[in-house]
Amino acid sequence: MTAESQPSAAALDGQLLGRLDRRRPGLxxxxxxxxxLALVFIYCWGYQIANGIGVTGINRPVFWGFxxxxxxxxxxxxxxxxxxxxxxxxxxxxxxxPVTRSAEAITLFALAIGGLFPLIxxxxxxIFYYMIPYPNSRMLWPNFRSPLVWDIAAITxxxxxxxxxxxxxxIPDAAVMRDRAAAGLKKRFYAVLALGWRGTAQxxxxxxxxxxxxxxxxxxxxxxxxxxxxxxxxxxxxPGWKSTIFGPYFVVGAIFSxxxxxxxxxxxxxxxxxxxxxxxxxxxxxxxxxFVTMSLVWxxxxxxEHLTVWYSGDLFEKNVHHVLLHGDxxxxxxTMVVVNLVIPVAVLSFPRGRRPLPTALVGCGVLVxxxxxxxxxxxxxxxxxxxxxxxxxxxxxxxxxxxxxxxVGVFACLYFTFTQLLPIVSVWEMxxxxxxxxxxxxxxxxxxxxxTSAAASPVPGGGAA
Amino acid sequence: MTAATQDPLxxxxxxxxxxxxRAVVEAVLESGVAASQVEVxxxxxxxxxxxxxxxxxxxxxxFALAGAVLGGLTAFGLAAGTALAxxxxxxxxxxxxxxxxxxxxxxxxxxxLILMTxxxxxxxxxxxxxxxxxxxxxxxxxLDHHVANGRLLLRIHGLSEEQAGRLRDLSRASAVExx
Numbered sequence: 001m002t003a004e005s006q007p008s009a010a011a012l013d014g015q016l017l018g019r020l021d022r023r024r025p026g027l028x029x030x031x032x033x034x035x036x037l038a039l040v041f042i043y044c045w046g047y048q049i050a051n052g053i054g055v056t057g058i059n060r061p062v063f064w065g066f067x068x069x070x071x072x073x074x075x076x077x078x079x080x081x082x083x084x085x086x087x088x089x090x091x092x093x094x095x096x097x098p099v100t101r102s103a104e105a106i107t108l109f110a111l112a113i114g115g116l117f118p119l120i121x122x123x124x125x126x127i128f129y130y131m132i133p134y135p136n137s138r139m140l141w142p143n144f145r146s147p148l149v150w151d152i153a154a155i156t157x158x159x160x161x162x163x164x165x166x167x168x169x170x171i172p173d174a175a176v177m178r179d180r181a182a183a184g185l186k187k188r189f190y191a192v193l194a195l196g197w198r199g200t201a202q203x204x205x206x207x208x209x210x211x212x213x214x215x216x217x218x219x220x221x222x223x224x225x226x227x228x229x230x231x232x233x234x235x236x237x238x239p240g241w242k243s244t245i246f247g248p249y250f251v252v253g254a255i256f257s258x259x260x261x262x263x264x265x266x267x268x269x270x271x272x273x274x275x276x277x278x279x280x281x282x283x284x285x286x287x288x289x290x291f292v293t294m295s296l297v298w299x300x301x302x303x304x305e306h307l308t309v310w311y312s313g314d315l316f317e318k319n320v321h322h323v324l325l326h327g328d329x330x331x332x333x334x335t336m337v338v339v340n341l342v343i344p345v346a347v348l349s350f351p352r353g354r355r356p357l358p359t360a361l362v363g364c365g366v367l368v369x370x371x372x373x374x375x376x377x378x379x380x381x382x383x384x385x386x387x388x389x390x391x392x393x394x395x396x397x398x399x400x401x402x403x404x405x406x407x408v409g410v411f412a413c414l415y416f417t418f419t420q421l422l423p424i425v426s427v428w429e430m431x432x433x434x435x436x437x438x439x440x441x442x443x444x445x446x447x448x449x450x451x452t453s454a455a456a457s458p459v460p461g462g463g464a465a
Numbered sequence: 466m467t468a469a470t471q472d473p474l475x476x477x478x479x480x481x482x483x484x485x486x487r488a489v490v491e492a493v494l495e496s497g498v499a500a501s502q503v504e505v506x507x508x509x510x511x512x513x514x515x516x517x518x519x520x521x522x523x524x525x526x527x528f529a530l531a532g533a534v535l536g537g538l539t540a541f542g543l544a545a546g547t548a549l550a551x552x553x554x555x556x557x558x559x560x561x562x563x564x565x566x567x568x569x570x571x572x573x574x575x576x577x578l579i580l581m582t583x584x585x586x587x588x589x590x591x592x593x594x595x596x597x598x599x600x601x602x603x604x605x606x607x608l609d610h611h612v613a614n615g616r617l618l619l620r621i622h623g624l625s626e627e628q629a630g631r632l633r634d635l636s637r638a639s640a641v642e643x644x
Contacts, residue, residue: 133543141547145565153540153572161579168583171592176508179613195592198605199612202521203590204510209525210586214579217529221575228568431509431615 024420026272031416037409044402045120053123055399062382062394067121070404072374073257074114074411075155075229076250080258081107082162083222086215095286097429098278102269103262104166105424109414110261111159113407118151120403147231154228158221165214168207171197172428189421226254233377240309240320240381249301256294256340257370260363263287265415267360269424278425281355288354291362295344302337320384329380332372340369475622476629478636479611483507483515486617491517492635493621498628506609506618528585529578536577537570544569 048055058065081103088096119125131152133142142149174193181187197203230250233241243249263284270279306325309317324333347353347362379394396404418424480486490503500518505511513520544566552560587593612618621632 133547141543141551143553144544144547144569145553145562150565150568150572153569157572157576157579160576164579164583168586172508175609176613179610195587196605197590197592198609199506199508199618200504200590201507201511201516201518202523203592204507205521206523206525206586206589208510209523210582213525213529213582217575217578217582221572221579224568224571224575428509 024272027416027420030272031413031420034409034412034416037406038413039406039409040402041406041410044399044406048120048123048399048403049125055397057395057397057400059392059394061385061390061392062379064121064378064382065394066396066400066404067117069371069374069378070407071114071117071121072229072250072377073371074110074117074407075226076254076257076370076374077261078107078110078114078158078162078258079222079226079251079254080110080262081105082158082165082218083107083255084258084262086165086218086222089211089215090219093286094433095283097433098275098280098283098425099262099266099287100429101166101169101426102265102424104162104169105415105418106258106261106265107162108159108166109411109418111155111162112414113411115155115159116407118148147228147235150228151232154221154225158218158225161214161218161221165211165218168210168214169426169429170422171195171207172199173423173426175199176427177422193422223251226250233381238381239314239316239384239386241377243305245301245305249305252294252297252301253370253373256291256298257367259287259291259294260366260370263291263359263363264367267356267363269419270356273419273424275425278430279356284356284359285351285354288348288359291359291366292344292348295341295348295366299337299341299345302341316386320381323380323384324376329376333376336369336372336376338369339365340373474624474626474629475620476624476632476636477606477608477621478619479608480617480619483511483617486619487516489619489636493632496628496631496635498621498624498632502621502623504620504622506606506612506620508612508615508617523589525582525585525589529582532581532584533574533578535581537574539577540573541566541570543573 056065056067058067081100085096085100085103085107088100119128122128131142131149133144133149142152144150171194174190174195175197178187178190178194181190227247227250230246234243234246236242266279266283266287269275306321309321312318323329343365344362347358352358353362383392383394385391478489480489486505490505493503494500494517503518505516505518545561548561548566555562584593606618606620608618619636624632
C-alpha cells in the first residue's frame with residue numbers, strides 16, 4: 001500500500017468507530033443465529049439438570065465423554081488470544097496491532113465456555129462449590145493434591161488475567177466511544193467502561209507499564225493452564241494418558257487451535273466489517289506462517305507421542321494404540337492427521353495460500369482436527385481399559401450434542417455482541433503504530449509523505465504482503 | 466488548532482500536531498509557568514522526550530512484585546495449611562507435598578501480581594472511584610471529544626488572570642482555529 005492510499009486518522013476513526021454507530025445486517029443476522037444456538041445450549045443443559053446426568057451417553061467405563069472433550073477443546077481455543085497477543089506484544093511485532101483485541105476477546109469468551117463444561121459434567125451443578133477452597137460446615141477443604149483442584153486455580157487465574165488483559169487496553173478506546181457518543185444510555189455505558197480516562201501522560205505511562213507486565217505474566221499462566229489440563233490425564237495410570245510430554249503437547253495443540261479460530265474470526269471480521277485496510281494481507285501472511293509452524297510442531301509431538309508408545313511394547317498401551325491407528329478409531333485418527341498436518345502444510349507453505357480465504361478454510365479444518373484430537377485422547381483410552389471384561393463403548397446422546405453445538409452459538413453470540421459494542425481493532429494502538437512508523441519504526445510505512453499529526457495517521461503495518 | 470477557555474484560571478487548546486504542542490509548551494514554560502501546571506491529553510501515548518515535560522513516575526512494577534509475594538504466600542498458606550490441618554494417609558510420604566503446593570502457589574503468585582498491577586494502574590491514573598480529580602488535573606473538559614478524534618489537548622491550570630490572558634494569546638498565535 002502506498003503512503004498516498006493510506007487512510008487519514010479521520011478515515012481510521014470513521015472505519016473503526018463508525019462501525020459501531022450503524023447496524024450491520026450481517027452482524028445482526030450472526031447475532032440472531034448464534035443467539036438461537038445459544039438457546040439450544042440453555043435448553044439442553046436445563047434438561048440435563050432436570051433429569052440428571054443419566055440423559056447423557058456417559059457410562060462405565062467411559063466416564064469422560066463429550067463434556068470433557070469440549071472442556072479441553074475450548075480451553076485450547078482460549079489460547080488464541082491472550083497468549084498470542086502477549087507474545088506479539090512482548091516481541092513488539094508491529095503487525096499485532098489490528099489483531100490483539102480480537103484475539104483477547106476470543107480468549108475471554110472461549111474460557112468462559114470452557115470453564116462451564118466441567119460444571120455441566122458434574123451433573124449436580126449446585127455442588128460445584130465443594131471445589132472452592134473455603135472451610136465448609138465440616139471444616140473440610142478441597143484436596144489440593146488433585147489435579148482437578150489445580151484446574152480451578154489455573155483457570156481462575158487465567159480467566160481473571162485474560163479479562164483484565166482485555167480490559168486494560170480497552171479503557172482508552174472506551175473513552176473514545178464515550179466522547180463520541182451522544183448523551184444517553186450509550187454514553188453512560190462507555191463512561192462506566194472508560195472509568196474517567198482522559199489520556200493524560202500519567203494515565204498512558206501507567207497503562208503502558210500495566211500492559212507490559214500483564215503481557216509478560218500472562219504467557220506462563222497460559223502455558224500452565226493447558227499443562228495442568230493435560231495433567232488431568234497424564235497424572236493417571238490409564239493407558240494412553242500416562243505420558244511425560246502431554247503438557248507441551250497440549251500447549252502446542254492449544255496454540256494451534258487458537259490460531260485457527262483467530263484466522264477464521266479475522267477473515268469474517270475483515271469481510272463483515274470491511275476492515276481490509278486494517279486486517280491486511282500482511283497480517284494474514286504472518287499469521288499463516290505462524291500457523292504452518294505450529295502445524296509442524298504439532299505433527300512432531302504427535303509423532304513422538306505415538307512412536308514411544310509403539311516402541312515400548314507395553315501391552316495395554318499398545319491396545320489403545322492399535323484401536324487408534326488400525327481399529328475403531330482409525331478413521332478419525334487419520335482424518336485428524338490430514339486436516340491438522342497435511343492440508344495446512346500443503347496450503348500455507350505457499351504465499352497464495354496465506355490469504356484470508358484459504359487460511360480461514362484451513363483454520364476450519366484444523367478446528368475439526370483438534371476437536372478429533374481431544375476426542376481421540378479421551379474416548380479410546382477409556383473404552384480400552386486394562387481389564388478385557390470392562391471394555392465398553394460410548395455414544396453421545398442428543399443432550400450432549402445439543403450442548404456442544406449450542407456452546408458454539410454462545411461463543412459466537414458473545415463475540416458478535418462484543419464486536420457491535422466495542423472497537424474490535426484497537427484504535428489507540430493503531431494510532432501509536434503510525435507514530436512509530438512515522439518515526440522510522442518497524443513497519444516503516446509513512447516516513448516522508450506522512451504528516452506528523454495524530455489526526456492524520458495512516459494505518460500501521462498496513463503494507464501488502 | 467482550537468483554543469478555548471472554560472474557566473478564568475484554566476487555558477485549554479486543541480492541536481493537530483505534536484510539534485505545535487511542543488512549541489507552545491516550551492513558550493509556556495519559559496514564561497514562568499511550572500511544568501506541574503501543564504497537562505497534555507493525547508489520543509495515543511507520546512514518546513519520551515517528545516514534549517519538554519518531566520516524565521511521569523510509576524510504581525506499577527513495585528506493586529506488581531508486592532502482589533506476587535502476597536498472592537504466593539496466601540496460596541502457599543492455603544495449600545500447605547490445608548494439608549497440615551487435615552493430614553491424609555500418605556504412606557510415609559510428605560504430608561505437605563511439594564508439587565501440588567508448588568502448582569497452587571504458582572497460580573496464586575500470578576493472580577496476586579495481576580490483580581495488584583491492575584489496581585495500581587487504575588490508582589495511578591486516577592481511575593478508581595473517588596480518586597484523581599484534584600486541582601483540575603484529570604477533570605473532564607468540553608474539548609475532550611477532540612482527543613477522541615485524534616487531536617491533542619493542552620490544559621494549563623492554576624493561572625492568574627494575567628497569565629491566562631497571555632497564554633491564550635500565545636495559543637491563538639499558532640492557532641488554525643480559535644473557539
